[in-house]
Every structure is written in C-alpha cells, then in structure tokens.
Amino acid sequence: MSEMWRRFLRHRLAVAGLGLILVLILFALAAPRVAPHDPIRQDLPRALAGPSAEFPLGTDEFGRCILSRILYGARLSLLVGVIATAIGAAVGILSGLAAGYFPRLDAPIMRVMDVLLAFPSILLAIAVVAALGPSLVNVMIAVGVRSIPSYARLARSMVLSLKELEFVQGATALGASHPRVLFRHILPNSVSPLLVFSSMQIATAILLAAILSFLGLGVQPPTPEWGKMVSDGRAYLMEAPHVSLFPGLAIFVAVMGFNCLGDGLRDALDPRVGRVAVE
Secondary structure, three states, rough: OOHHHHHHOOHHHHHHHHHHHHHHHHHOOHHHHHOOOOOOOOHHHHOOOOOOOOOOOOOOOOEEEEEHHHHHHHHHHHHHHHHHHHHHHHHHHHHHHHHHHHHHHHHHHHHHHHHHHOOOOHHHHHHHHHHHHHHHHHHHHHHHHHHHHOOOOHHHHHHHHHHHHHHHHHHOOOOHHHHHHOOOOHHHHHHHHHHHHHHHHHHHHHHHHHHHOOOOOOOOOOEEEEEEEEHHHHHHHHOHHHHHHHHHHHHHHHHHHHHHHHHHHHHHHHOOOOOOOOO
C-alpha cells in the first residue's frame, strides 16, 4: 500500500487531478456558505453584467449570479457522476461476473450487452430520458445504463483470467460455493482495474449529464446545472460570452480532474509499472 501511494504521489497530473476534485467537492459542500448570492434569485436590471466585485463571474440573462449557480451546480454534477457510475458499476459488474463464471449465462448476457453497445452513448442516454421523462433521477438512470455494458465486459474479462488461476481452483476444490468464490476470491482481485475504470467513468458521466441538460433533457430550470447554463448562454455569445464560458470551464475542470486521477490510479495500482511518468 505504501509503495502504491509513493507511485501515485510521483504522478504530478494525478496529484493535480486529485486536488481539483477535492476543491470541487469542498466548494460543492460549502456552496450555501461561500456562494455570494441566491443562485435562483433574478435581478433583471443587472442581466448580462460582466464580472465585478459584487458578481465575480458576472450575471446571466436573468441577472442571476453565475458564480453562485456554478457552485450549486457542482453539487448536481458530482452527484450525477457518482450515482450514475454506481448504477452502471453495480449492474454491469454483477452481469459480468455471472457471464464469465457461468458458461451457460455467458452468451445471453453478453448478447444483451452487445445490443446496448451498438447504440452510441448519447443516443442511448437520450432514448432512456425520452422514455422516462426529463428529471435529475432519470438522468442518473440514463447515464448509468450507458455504462453497464462497459463494466460487464471488463468484469467478464477479469473473471475469465482469474478463474483459471490456482487459488481460485483450490477454493473450488475445497468445496467453496459459487458466491464465495466470486465475491471472496475473484471480485477482490478485480478491484484495481474496476476502480481505475470507475474514476474515468465519473468524468464521462458528468460530461454526458451536461450534454443531456444542454439539450433540455436533464435538470429543469431554475435549478442550476452546468450543461443547462452553457445552453442558456448560447444566444449571448457575442455580447456576453461569460454566460457560457465559465460553466463550460467548470465542466472542463471536473472532467480533467477525474481523468488525471484515473491515469494516476492506473499507474499506481499496476505492479508492472516500474517508473511513473512525472510530466
């Protein structure tokens, strides 16, 4: 464990990514205290105002403080990213474990996953939201469903490689039940790649949720959400580019942070890595 942390801390981008994520989480949790204004309070005479001492990032078309809306929007984006990834991981990992361990279930489960993979991610998410209706919960479900096939394929590949190893065959020979073999021996030895994959999936989930909100299928107004804020600012790009620019930068920072963290975890958890890139 100590060697893993040493490798992780030598990875500068990973440490920077972790720092960005911690800052986002801190601001999201402290939003009610650090936000300078009510995120949904309108002040039409000050609409589309540029950055100032009172409004550090300016105001939107309704005179609402963009900084306050970004801080409160961080709560939703991080929540959607984590919960959607958890949904996809729970269903996908269980499906992959079953497909890889039980030969009779392999073909049916993986054919279902192939069908889901045949749809582009954004189209599959749009279809799910269109069927369930636009809301925060349905966005989480839609984004989570999109990641199920990827988790299933990864978990299945880990099971196929691990179940032939001696410690798994020894547990089976000693009479261990199938659930015990799966959840006591195989799954714990698959945590590293699944953890790395999950960190990157959170970034993808945040981006996909922002796209759905940008299209009007996500969180509904006046709730502050980064993708919706970018969408609302499209009509004012020439006269007030800050309305879309700052929420877009927030999305960029969040996605970059989780991707850098995933790269660092991959290098730190891989025992074959002898030297971690530090650039």
